[in-house]
Amino acid sequence: MSEIKKNYTRPLDILNGRVDMSHGSGGRAMAQLIEELFLAAFDNEFLRQGDDGASLPAMPAEASGRLVVATDAHVVAPLFFPGGDIGCLAVHGTINDVAVMGARPLYLAASFILEEGFPLADLQRIVASMAAAARAARVPVVTGDTKVVERGKGDGVFITTTGFGWVPQGLALSGSQAKAGDAILLSGSIGDHGMAIMSQRENLAFDAPIESDTAALHDLVAAMLASGAAIRCLRDPTRGGLATTLNEIARQSEVGLMLDEAVIPVRHAVDAACEFLGLDPLYVANEGKLVAICAAADAERLLSAMRAQPLGKDAAIIGNVHTDPHHFVQMQTRFGGRRIVDWLSGEQLPRIC
Amino acid sequence: MKFIDEFRDGQLARGLGGAIAKAVDPARSYHLMEFCGGHTHAISRYGLTDFLPANVRMVHGPGCPVCVLPIGRIDLAIQLALDRGVILCSYGDTLRVPASNGLSLLKAKAGAGDRSGDIRMVYSAADALKAARDNPNREVVFFAIGFETTTPPTALLIRQAQAEGLKNFSVLCNHVLTPAAITHILESPEVRQYGTVPLDGFIGPAHVSTIIGSRPYEPFAAQYRKPVVIAGFEPLDVMQAILMLVRQLNAGRAEVENEFSRAVTRDGNLKAQALVAEVFEVRSSFEWRGLGEVPDSALKIRAAYAAFDAEQRFNLRYVPVPDNKACECGAILRGVKKPQDCKIFGTLCTPENPMGSCMVSSEGACAAHYTYGRFKDAAVA
Numbered sequence: 001m002s003e004i005k006k007n008y009t010r011p012l013d014i015l016n017g018r019v020d021m022s023h024g025s026g027g028r029a030m031a032q033l034i035e036e037l038f039l040a041a042f043d044n045e046f047l048r049q050g051d052d053g054a055s056l057p058a059m060p061a062e063a064s065g066r067l068v069v070a071t072d073a074h075v076v077a078p079l080f081f082p083g084g085d086i087g088c089l090a091v092h093g094t095i096n097d098v099a100v101m102g103a104r105p106l107y108l109a110a111s112f113i114l115e116e117g118f119p120l121a122d123l124q125r126i127v128a129s130m131a132a133a134a135r136a137a138r139v140p141v142v143t144g145d146t147k148v149v150e151r152g153k154g155d156g157v158f159i160t161t162t163g164f165g166w167v168p169q170g171l172a173l174s175g176s177q178a179k180a181g182d183a184i185l186l187s188g189s190i191g192d193h194g195m196a197i198m199s200q201r202e203n204l205a206f207d208a209p210i211e212s213d214t215a216a217l218h219d220l221v222a223a224m225l226a227s228g229a230a231i232r233c234l235r236d237p238t239r240g241g242l243a244t245t246l247n248e249i250a251r252q253s254e255v256g257l258m259l260d261e262a263v264i265p266v267r268h269a270v271d272a273a274c275e276f277l278g279l280d281p282l283y284v285a286n287e288g289k290l291v292a293i294c295a296a297a298d299a300e301r302l303l304s305a306m307r308a309q310p311l312g313k314d315a316a317i318i319g320n321v322h323t324d325p326h327h328f329v330q331m332q333t334r335f336g337g338r339r340i341v342d343w344l345s346g347e348q349l350p351r352i353c
Numbered sequence: 354m355k356f357i358d359e360f361r362d363g364q365l366a367r368g369l370g371g372a373i374a375k376a377v378d379p380a381r382s383y384h385l386m387e388f389c390g391g392h393t394h395a396i397s398r399y400g401l402t403d404f405l406p407a408n409v410r411m412v413h414g415p416g417c418p419v420c421v422l423p424i425g426r427i428d429l430a431i432q433l434a435l436d437r438g439v440i441l442c443s444y445g446d447t448l449r450v451p452a453s454n455g456l457s458l459l460k461a462k463a464g465a466g467d468r469s470g471d472i473r474m475v476y477s478a479a480d481a482l483k484a485a486r487d488n489p490n491r492e493v494v495f496f497a498i499g500f501e502t503t504t505p506p507t508a509l510l511i512r513q514a515q516a517e518g519l520k521n522f523s524v525l526c527n528h529v530l531t532p533a534a535i536t537h538i539l540e541s542p543e544v545r546q547y548g549t550v551p552l553d554g555f556i557g558p559a560h561v562s563t564i565i566g567s568r569p570y571e572p573f574a575a576q577y578r579k580p581v582v583i584a585g586f587e588p589l590d591v592m593q594a595i596l597m598l599v600r601q602l603n604a605g606r607a608e609v610e611n612e613f614s615r616a617v618t619r620d621g622n623l624k625a626q627a628l629v630a631e632v633f634e635v636r637s638s639f640e641w642r643g644l645g646e647v648p649d650s651a652l653k654i655r656a657a658y659a660a661f662d663a664e665q666r667f668n669l670r671y672v673p674v675p676d677n678k679a680c681e682c683g684a685i686l687r688g689v690k691k692p693q694d695c696k697i698f699g700t701l702c703t704p705e706n707p708m709g710s711c712m713v714s715s716e717g718a719c720a721a722h723y724t725y726g727r728f729k730d731a732a733v734a
Contacts, residue, residue: 337400
């Protein structure tokens, strides 16, 4: 009498294997990829439920408040860069979007679009980095999804993450609340992420000691809120850089902003690389910095609270808010003149001549 | 940053501003043209006019490679990408220049009707050659633009392509010449006949002069009695050059002086000049946006390298296209008007939706004023 043999599944060949169409088909291959690669890395009680979605406990019961949701699609080339990779970036980016709302980030959801042919070893590296970032931030990835697209229809991996956070009652930060007289604070040097990526671009590779600043800012935000300073608004100046973020705030709040170029921190290597390429660090992306607008009287208190945190040790007061019907962001240049810091038009492009 | 901050020192700038204020003769005015977009950019970005006395006026010149490119030349590039299916490689700024039919290279890349062009932005001319090596079964065209600064790299590229025996690579050459443009401005009726554009002297190009040297400007000083001071692109360079021009004018001198002596010699880069002469020859005439047809003002590829000349290879026919009627780029490039004089400046024409080429490149007079200086117009209004 024959017995039905016990199921045996050959483990994923992480070392040499590649993503193929079956990994997105909903069959065994997909289940295996999820189990051996994603679940293994992200493991937590919500994922272990194994259902189509995560069933979460009620929001913190200690006080009334509001739920905040933010979502962010991450596409970056190259996928691995000095200081990070698309995995940790996908965690930090969304946590930061939630954190600058004044919220404590609670959960993340992640969805992956994988391109056929993508090496499993690279995927594992990315997922491991993502899991490590989530664990370090104490924000679990509670649900996820994977799709596979044909070769040539994706750029290796795209990762979309959605974050959920909780804002306590009474706290309502918004880019529309800057008032004339307020101070503008910046948590650290600008342009590191963008130039780290730029230095790795295939057609531009140059050797520079520049690392991405990718980091989760929620602990810094918590310390800033705990300082009791009257914070009007927090923003993380990612794409488009500091200049774009400040223009958004000026427009939303219908005010003018005046910056002091001499006190805006820029690392020498970033400054030099920007000069070399004809770019302006004010427009270069950051992934671990934030801008705060707060009442002038509280600016010093907020600054010390920021400087006491590792991610805010280079924080500076970089300018102030004033009345301006044109909502210009202007800057007192180190040179002594005054100029507009305008919206970026199109992409920042190097000069020709 | 070392070696750069020294040229951006505000205190030195105030000192130079004071020296200029002391040097100027209050009874006269000084109209100085900065030929290069690089200088225009520095003047706007650092707010240099704030340091100058009211009787020193800066007139923007046509030295912005993207700005002077006529619509018809961009149309040729778009035609190559859309109709001939080539991989078209170009420097970044060029992608946004408006062309015919509401297109630009950027829009042609995204798609026009049911077609889209394989248009690639390159940082270096050498990347275009790489594209040709990597795609042996496709035609690759490098859209070469720029003044004398960017010409030697293009010449090298063509020689390299020949050495490698590349059969799928060519260059659409739009290289233009600085001295011819200066002559054209000095000969223009506004300057010569009507005197509607007073021009007392020139701030000469920085990077261009590293290649061609300071000698080619000597005729302007000798024949037209206009002093020329070659200056670097840093703000203190520009201030120093203005002081030198003021002093020449006060003394009634008209000479070529070199403020940018850390990079420019009288003879320039002879090796680069020889390379350029080997690959290129002067075109009898070339259309400039704003200036129209200018004799002997551009380069074309020599017969010995005809295989790499996209105009011959694809049998291209140049069709001039008039600029938008409301656009004042022409007058602005000749120094006749200022960006603020244009009716569509900052309204219909912005860096996001440029109507004219001066609004495209960061070196263009309109883009520079819009981006850095327009709060001054607001203060007056």
